[in-house]
Amino acid sequence: PESTRAAGFTSLASLLSAWRPAPSRGARSAPAALRVRTAYARSVTLAKPLGIVLEERDGGGVRFDSFQEGGAAAEQAAALDIAPGDRLLAVEGVDVSRRGFDAVMALLVDAPSPLRLTVDDGLDTLDITPNLAKSLSADDAAAADQTVRVAVRETRRIVGASGDQQASLGSLLRVEIVPGAGVRPDGRCLVRFFGIFTTDGGASTYSCNLSATGRRREDGSTEILALSAAKDEGWGQTIDLRRDAGS
Secondary structure (H helix, E strand, O other): OOEOOHHHHHHHHHOEOOOOOOOOOOOOOOOEEEOOEOOOOEEEEEOOOOOEEEEEOOOOOEEEEEEOOOOHHHHHHHHHOOOOOOEEEEEOOEEOOOOOHHHHHHHHHHOOOOEEEEEEOOOOOEEEOHHHHHHOOHHHHHHHHHHHHHHHHHHHHHHHOOHHHHHHHOEEEEEEEEEEEEEOOOOOEEEEEEEEEEOOOOOOOEEEEEEEEEEEOOOOOEEEEEEEEEEEOOOOEEEEEEOOOOO
16 A cells, blocks of 8 residues: 555564474475564654665665764764664655655655654564474564664664774665574573675675674563674684674
């Protein structure tokens, strides 16, 4: 439909599909999918000037490329839980998930201030290795899914705010695969995943190994305690994006 209410998108955030671990079929089999939830969608309200640089996505729609200093998005990113890489789904309830850059820009220009945006993390379902699919319980799969998603958003926020790290790592485009995840007795969830990065706007990409430790808060959200990126494994080039002071 041309117009979709934001509430329709927001309800996606609460969907949990049935967890069905895929049987291992050997090293050459396709990865299983961590089909625990859909991409995390939510509505946010921002005043103009937004200060959001948009980038058109393959297949239609746009994503947040970066936030400009002094704009509402940069000033409220942490409070509203938005980050570069987020996918824009709706503007004032109008579905823009498949619209081109120019059409989305026209809607944003004509929209009132403040305006309501519906966004998600743009990750869709996450692929995992067959062995990991066999070992995870439903609860651990849900914890791993949320920890990876929050870690991706934290990586995008931290790297985007640091010129040196942006130059070194570039932009995290998507998650390639999740080969490792587990929940410790103290409730902390440890994940390892490979992210696809670019340092030249997507003309070329590379794979980077990321590790994160997350902890579930009382309100159900996940806090990232530790986060690191190993850009060149074996060469000692590990970048600590966040260190766990309690470990």
